[in-house]
Amino acid sequence: MSIVGTDRPRIDxxxxxxxATRYLGDLKPHGLLHGRLVLAMDAHAxxxxxxxxxxxxxxxxxxxxxxxxxxxxxxxPMRQFEPLARGEIVFQGQPVALVLAETEAAxxxxxxxxxxxxxSHAAVLDLEAAIKPxxxxxxxxxxxxxxEGSAAMxxxxxxxxxxxxxxxxxxxxxxxxNAKGPHRQQHGDATAALAGSEAVVKGTFRTSWVHQTYMExxxxxxxxxxxxxxxxxxxxxxxxxxxxxxxxxxxxxxSTVRVVGAPLGGAFGGKFNLIDxxxxxxxxxxxxxxxxxxxxxxxxxxGMPASACILELELGGTKATGLTAFRSRILLDQGAYGDWAxxxxxxxxxxxxxxxxxxxxxxxxxxxxxxGTGAYRGPGGPQVVFALEQLVDELANKLGVDPLELRLKSxxxxxDTGVDGDPWAPVAGREVIERTMQHPLYKKxxxxxxxxxxxxxxxxxxxARFPSAATCRVDQDGGITVVTGAVDMSGTNTSFAAIAAxxxxxxxESVRISYADTATAPHAPPSGGSGVTYSVGQSIxxxxxxxxxQLLDFASDQMDVAASDLEVVDGMVRPVGSPDRGxxxxxxxxxxxxxxxxxxxxxxxxxxxxxNPSPSVACHVAHVRxxxxxxxxxxxxxxxxxxxxxxxxxxLVRGQLQGGAVQSIGWALYEELQHDExxxxxxxxxxxxxxPRADRVPNVDVDYIEVxxxxxxxxxxxxxxxxxxxxxxxxxxxxxxxxxxxxxxxPMTSPRVWRAANSR
Amino acid sequence: xxxxxxxxxRVTLTxxxxxxTLDIEPRTLLVHALRNELSLTGTKIGxxxxxxxxxxxxxDGRSFKSCTVLAVQADGTSVxxxxxxxxxxxLAAVQEAFKQHHGLQCGYCTPGMVLxxxxxxxxxxxxxxxxxxxxxxxxxxxxxxxxGIVDSVKAAAAAGVGK
Numbered sequence: 001m002s003i004v005g006t007d008r009p010r011i012d013x014x015x016x017x018x019x020a021t022r023y024l025g026d027l028k029p030h031g032l033l034h035g036r037l038v039l040a041m042d043a044h045a046x047x048x049x050x051x052x053x054x055x056x057x058x059x060x061x062x063x064x065x066x067x068x069x070x071x072x073x074x075x076x077p078m079r080q081f082e083p084l085a086r087g088e089i090v091f092q093g094q095p096v097a098l099v100l101a102e103t104e105a106a107x108x109x110x111x112x113x114x115x116x117x118x119x120s121h122a123a124v125l126d127l128e129a130a131i132k133p134x135x136x137x138x139x140x141x142x143x144x145x146x147x148e149g150s151a152a153m154x155x156x157x158x159x160x161x162x163x164x165x166x167x168x169x170x171x172x173x174x175x176x177x178n179a180k181g182p183h184r185q186q187h188g189d190a191t192a193a194l195a196g197s198e199a200v201v202k203g204t205f206r207t208s209w210v211h212q213t214y215m216e217x218x219x220x221x222x223x224x225x226x227x228x229x230x231x232x233x234x235x236x237x238x239x240x241x242x243x244x245x246x247x248x249x250x251x252x253x254x255s256t257v258r259v260v261g262a263p264l265g266g267a268f269g270g271k272f273n274l275i276d277x278x279x280x281x282x283x284x285x286x287x288x289x290x291x292x293x294x295x296x297x298x299x300x301x302x303g304m305p306a307s308a309c310i311l312e313l314e315l316g317g318t319k320a321t322g323l324t325a326f327r328s329r330i331l332l333d334q335g336a337y338g339d340w341a342x343x344x345x346x347x348x349x350x351x352x353x354x355x356x357x358x359x360x361x362x363x364x365x366x367x368x369x370x371x372g373t374g375a376y377r378g379p380g381g382p383q384v385v386f387a388l389e390q391l392v393d394e395l396a397n398k399l400g401v402d403p404l405e406l407r408l409k410s411x412x413x414x415x416d417t418g419v420d421g422d423p424w425a426p427v428a429g430r431e432v433i434e435r436t437m438q439h440p441l442y443k444k445x446x447x448x449x450x451x452x453x454x455x456x457x458x459x460x461x462x463x464a465r466f467p468s469a470a471t472c473r474v475d476q477d478g479g480i481t482v483v484t485g486a487v488d489m490s491g492t493n494t495s496f497a498a499i500a501a502x503x504x505x506x507x508x509e510s511v512r513i514s515y516a517d518t519a520t521a522p523h524a525p526p527s528g529g530s531g532v533t534y535s536v537g538q539s540i541x542x543x544x545x546x547x548x549x550q551l552l553d554f555a556s557d558q559m560d561v562a563a564s565d566l567e568v569v570d571g572m573v574r575p576v577g578s579p580d581r582g583x584x585x586x587x588x589x590x591x592x593x594x595x596x597x598x599x600x601x602x603x604x605x606x607x608x609x610x611x612n613p614s615p616s617v618a619c620h621v622a623h624v625r626x627x628x629x630x631x632x633x634x635x636x637x638x639x640x641x642x643x644x645x646x647x648x649x650x651x652l653v654r655g656q657l658q659g660g661a662v663q664s665i666g667w668a669l670y671e672e673l674q675h676d677e678x679x680x681x682x683x684x685x686x687x688x689x690x691x692p693r694a695d696r697v698p699n700v701d702v703d704y705i706e707v708x709x710x711x712x713x714x715x716x717x718x719x720x721x722x723x724x725x726x727x728x729x730x731x732x733x734x735x736x737x738x739x740x741x742x743x744x745x746x747p748m749t750s751p752r753v754w755r756a757a758n759s760r
Numbered sequence: 761x762x763x764x765x766x767x768x769x770r771v772t773l774t775x776x777x778x779x780x781t782l783d784i785e786p787r788t789l790l791v792h793a794l795r796n797e798l799s800l801t802g803t804k805i806g807x808x809x810x811x812x813x814x815x816x817x818x819x820d821g822r823s824f825k826s827c828t829v830l831a832v833q834a835d836g837t838s839v840x841x842x843x844x845x846x847x848x849x850x851l852a853a854v855q856e857a858f859k860q861h862h863g864l865q866c867g868y869c870t871p872g873m874v875l876x877x878x879x880x881x882x883x884x885x886x887x888x889x890x891x892x893x894x895x896x897x898x899x900x901x902x903x904x905x906x907x908g909i910v911d912s913v914k915a916a917a918a919a920g921v922g923k
Contacts, residue, residue, distance in 0.1 A: 023804075215812065263867070266866040662904075662906065694909070
């Protein structure tokens with residue numbers, strides 16, 4: 001009996017298919033007040049006055065809250081510490097006031113009646129201009145304090161810490177206070193190494209702001225309790241994270257905040273403490289339950305999307321040994337708030353899954369009057385891949401070698417020095433590239449009709465290493481209950497059930513995965529960074545093993561057989577080799593749970609800190625056709641080849657890889673949060689912001705390989721971020737092959753492709 | 761708001777086989793009536809421009825985005841929501857196909873996707889892949905990349921859902 005490794009339906013499939021799953025928007029406690037936000041119209045302005053009278057006169061409107069009305073205890077430079085604008089508006093769509101009313105309709109009417117009087121300032125939008133010493137500032141009022149907690153999570157997951165501070169002499173470029181950095185990674189003499197390379201290529205690349213576009217908009221509900229504490233129900237990836245951050249903001253003890261994670265209607269990195277500070281503050285201010293869920297348009301205007309970048313990159317290589325050296329300068333638009341900005345990580349990430357002999361890689365985070373930066377699946381990845389993987393292809397072309405051959409020669413292996421200076425963890429880049437060379441879609445690239453192209457690219461996600469804990473209880477009926485504080489992200493609970501069933505030796509129907517909130521759960525990391533299954537899965541395995549040991553100790557006494565000679569198979573405890581002498585797990589469970597039981601109940605505990613991440617490498621292969629008359633790109637075929645360590649549930653793994661691939665097609669062809677010169681959002685709904693639809697994408701062929709991790713449960717690696725990394729590069733290389741010239745700006749829309757096709 | 765705007769209107773409709781009478785403001789959207797008045801929260805709201813399809817329901821057997829329909833317009837009709845597709849805790853064949861072929865992940869687009877599939881197969885019991893993709897183009901899924909959904913619709917067709 002092995003459940004790990006077999007394709008099984010999700011354990012939450014029935015509820016979701018019946019419409020029975022209760023998402024945040026489906027909760028409605030007694031006395032609920034509905035919140036709606038007044039969003040800023042200016043991209044940059046000083047708030048002179050907020051006139052609330054007309055709104056308060058509307059029947060049903062209970063309060064209109066501005067920043068002064070929230071009982072905050074501190075300030076910080078993060079969006080999460082500034083839930084409503086404090087005096088200065090720093091992007092169009094920023095929440096300025098929160099209207100609370102007895103009905104959603106009254107709250108909406110109230111929003112229309114609030115008047116925000118402002119004095120406008122120049123909007124800072126152009127990255128190159130913004131970092132010049134004489135640039136106007138995107139933030140007139142500079143807020144002190146450290147960034148904390150949030151960005152560090154993905155920065156660490158992506159590479160290693162903040163980029164090393166640049167030596168004073170190297171930071172020659174004078175910059176304005178809009179620029180954060182430079183973050184710089186240097187090794188060897190990049191200039192000399194490039195000069196000594198057989199071929200050198202370079203280019204400047206631009207990427208767009210992209211929204212996570214989870215189908216369930218952001219939302220949270222805060223309920224004040226009789227003892228003065230607050231319970232927050234939240235569509236969040238990190239319940240413990242939210243608890244810590246809102247407690248800090250409002251100066252209360254973490255024990256007075258209880259966070260219950262609601263089932264996630266998609267998140268992709270974007271659901272971290274955006275709404276929670278608002279409802280928490282409002283509930284404290286008015287003493288009633290407050291719910292706020294954004295509309296789609298509000299989520300586009302006021303969410304935390306992924307940063308645009310300008311990337312300058314130059315790299316060199318030789319035919320015999322592959323890639324040699326690179327030099328890069330990246331401007332990362334962190335918007336008005338850099339909560340999850342990856343400016344410290346992109347100088348590392350731009351090295352890709354490759355070994356280099358020398359590099360000089362730097363970046364600036366740039367404050368502008370656009371949104372604030374959120375995390376989005378493989379943060380920083382689609383941007384750096386778009387630049388790196390196009391140039392690797394161009395270099396291969398210049399050297400006259402096969403593009404995958406060049407990548408294979410250059411793939412980093414365990415122990416090679418990474419761009420962050422640390423040795424690479426075990427990594428299967430070579431295996432993935434070799435497998436990709438054999439893929440039928442890649443082999444097809446030499447025999448295509450006109451206007452078609454096949455492109456390939458590689459990407460890596462370094463993986464996360466969050467610590468976690470879990471418990472496992474043996475129930476009266478012989479089933480086991482695993483308790484975790486990790487919210488189910490993309491089917492993690494289904495994988496946990498397989499891990500628990502196989503580890504204990506019970507049928508999967510006897511396993512219950514119980515999500516617990518921050519008041520009762522063992523500590524859990526946020527569900528993100530491809531770190532959940534990797535860490536929590538292992539904690540669960542350890543907790544189940546512990547419970548099983550306790551059971552076997554007890555059974556050993558009862559059966560008069562040494563514990564080491566007992567096994568549990570299909571819910572039966574039996575001496576090894578004597579299956580007919582078995583007794584059910586329930587038989588023993590009854591004896592440790594009944595009123596007259598004399599032995600203690602069975603409760604296993606698992607704790608785990610991975611120590612090291614396990615990088616996952618993926619190659620994407622894209623086949624496109626362009627219409628030279630219109631510039632339209634059609635994606636005809638697509639394949640993902642990825643090392644997943646161990647596919648705990650092949651169906652779920654395939655789904656992750658297919659979903660990641662299609663999101664990267666969105667990055668490549670369609671998605672862009674565009675602003676006009678005044679900082680007004682032009683693409684604020686599904687009317688203008690295009691996401692891939694079923695008729696615009698092909699089936700995605702998945703061909704994963706399993707090079708086991710020594711750390712993750714059953715050899716599993718975190719897979720979801722790596723699944724999105726290579727797509728922008730593969731699509732760009734496919735489009736270049738079809739068009740005959742390069743497009744260096746995302747997304748590759750019809751006008752851009754048409755210009756490239758017709759400028760030859 | 762004038763008194764005329766907020767005066768309650770009486771609407772009678774059949775929802776999942778049961779006759780329901782509601783007194784509601786004329787501006788109430790069908791999706792809000794279903795969710796807030798009838799507590800049928802399986803119908804989801806994913807956008808505000810009628811483009812994501814999460815709120816898809818059947819009205820007299822045809823699929824509609826219930827955020828585009830005023831509840832008063834549905835007066836006298838028969839509405840099927842996701843809660844009316846299976847029978848109690850039993851999944852209908854179309855739902856079972858989605859379950860077995862990984863046609864869902866986060867589940868938020870799922871009710872709308874299932875009802876769009878019912879409509880698609882009612883129109884064409886044996887659609888090819890292109891017809892399936894075209895038929896579901898009005899429903900956005902961000903998790904699956906659509907491959908699992910297409911497989912599910914094929915399996916539902918093979919199980920005779922549209923026949």
